[in-house]
Amino acid sequence: MSAAQDVELVEPRRIAVHDSRDPLEERGEVSPPQDAVSVEDVPPNGGYGWVCTACVFMLNAHSWGLNSAWGIFLAHYLANSTFKNASRLEYALIGGLSISQSLLSAPAVNISERCFGMRGTLLIGTVLLFVALFGASYSTQIWHLFLTQGVCFGWGLGFTYIPATATLPQWFSTRRSLAMGIASSGAGLGGLAYNLAAGAIVQKMGVNWAYRILAFCGLAVNTVCSLLLKDRNKAVQPLQNAFNYREYGRVEVMLVVAWGVLTELGYIVLLYSLPNYATSIGLTASQGSVVGAVLNLGLGVGRPVIGYYSDAFGRINMAALMTALCGVLCLALWVPAKSYGVLIAFALTAGCVCGVFWNTVTPVLAEVVGLKRLPSSFGVICLALVVPTTFAEPIALEMVTASGYLSAQIFVGFMFLLAGVSTWVLRSWKINEVELKAAREQHQLDHGGNEGDADDAEDHGFWLTPRMFLRLGRV
Template structure:
């Protein structure tokens, strides 16, 4: 069963039907159902959109997910008076804001304001990144405002539009294209974590290290804004689609989305899984150093997770286009949870490296398959902005509170077992929600197939 491919397909007309019947049926379809975007399944415009979205995620999400490196620097040198739980809010705030703006930005996206939204978001992000370089040692509020709030707001404004523009250009290869886009997060996380580690622990230092990263982001974000273009017919909101004999169809109210049980279960899954998903990413360096692993190796662990997640964002998404999104998503989530618990026994150099490789792969698939899972539940891509935007909000809330909760559980006495169990249980439990959503979706699909001959 392919859960993604039918999303952009339109009702087929029999080859034996006369041309007049084709025109009549097409006209009837336009007036009675929501307009379906025309897709070229990629093309130059589509792959340029993938490249532009990739640059956005490379710069914005990459710098945010490199927080594990800066958190270690803050704890040991820059903000030494603050607890691990205090510092974790700097990293989780931008992750929360990345998804918090989802619903409002999604409505702007459906209304056709893609380019201005992304432009404003890039300006906010770049301004905040440069301001971070001006933060003074020991001034927690300055770091939090620039890195936690400002960069998070810029990321939140850009994230959904750049994630949502890609599926509008693809049909059969939608999950794969979205997975390729999310590899920008992994490559950026690897690149910036290595760069931050080199700058912060070398002669360049904090201020100029951040400024150099900001100039790199400036060039990439200019390229991203120039590359991304909406589909000439595919990103027209339902309210903008022309209709000859009926009033335009508006985006469905939010309460209508909650009538879809599988959709509700899927976004609930997004909340539960993200409570513990990022704990290993943020804590693996401190975990390794607390178990006697050399700082030279531990500083590379987050980079290993990020580079491994590149493959976890491509291969599972490629399989999802062939086997179905949920069929791939469920085992990947469960395995990520098992690995989070097994982090406890990875206290030697070889074992912690193997853990980072495996966890990076499966946690990457958890991230990259979320939006394809949400989209495959309803075929109306013209309303994808609102659907994805609403799905972002529980994820943002979980990212805001998840890592601080786990950090508090670990505490100053390094109760690592409690943090790892918390992360593993939330991920394994969320896999159960996916299973229920999948079974409900199959039941509805079977009912639709059974009723289809009667409707014809």
């Protein structure tokens, strides 16, 4: 490779001639257009894309942000023994269920997009979120919460988050990670606002009216944003396979799955357990709620910053480094955090990096699988995260019950560290792919565009080598 390529391994592509063939096409699963022109779509990289960014920001704030208010409702239920014979494990399952069901809905979301379009799917999600919160306000038994706050809210979250997240990358190229960082920060800032708002409403008007007020807020904002958000499917022409199990046979997809599974086993525990940890070290319930709010503040502040530097220094680079950094923070700050000040410092710093998977997964996927395969690949990855998101908090709760918080803290720290390692391996794979593509293009130039000779470049090298792991550059 040339010196310029050695410094910057991945450049945003504007127009690509003689691009590599899609493996799906090679196996005959997708028939390429007969009169196809090998010119890639050029995203606007701004313009109405910023309106779409604002819409996704608000959708995240009124879906993921609303979900984070569960911690306030949970504290109320535990303090007042609202549901008789309900155990802490059941409450922990409800929180995990709302997230896992959103991921389980991925195949149905993909089918809905094919039948009703992106906007119709978002409106379905908006209605489901409203029904979930409004129905939860009339819960009289614990199984009512499982159906409303758990299952129904989770499916509404999936029908809102998945299509919006897959749509936004279509509008950007060089600013893609920045736009995704801004949009995903809505989850953190929305969580901060709704944690504080729900706490105040519960104290003044009761938990049932808190649910109803949040339900109508989400209905109003999500409806407007669903109508304003636009996709560019006509230009991008993404593949709309509802579930393509062959994606699990691709090493790059499985590395993203490993990154997601390991990250979620740590992220869910931090999101739901930090306020409870605060009370376990002698802090008040009010201080614990502030710790949870500060974690959400870190999510809101850190995601745009990570997005900006991802565009500058490489999307996979930042994903790997920030994921590993969160593991270091858990071991270095959370384990010795026995005072309010230290815990606040940990919540803020860890909040900036603990949600890096959801902040960077779509830009990373766009780099790894391309925009055409992004929707179907993202759905397959979401489905693989159902089990860890469901049982992460119960696993941590059992650890705490058996041997205290130290074991859970070490568990969370190592999950993030291992997730960082898996992402670094993905980086090695991507570097090798870039070199293979460069070799194929060079073969075509040397042999007058003969693609048959270019296929010899497939034997260019093996990507699981120290040279690939230690290779510097923007990836």
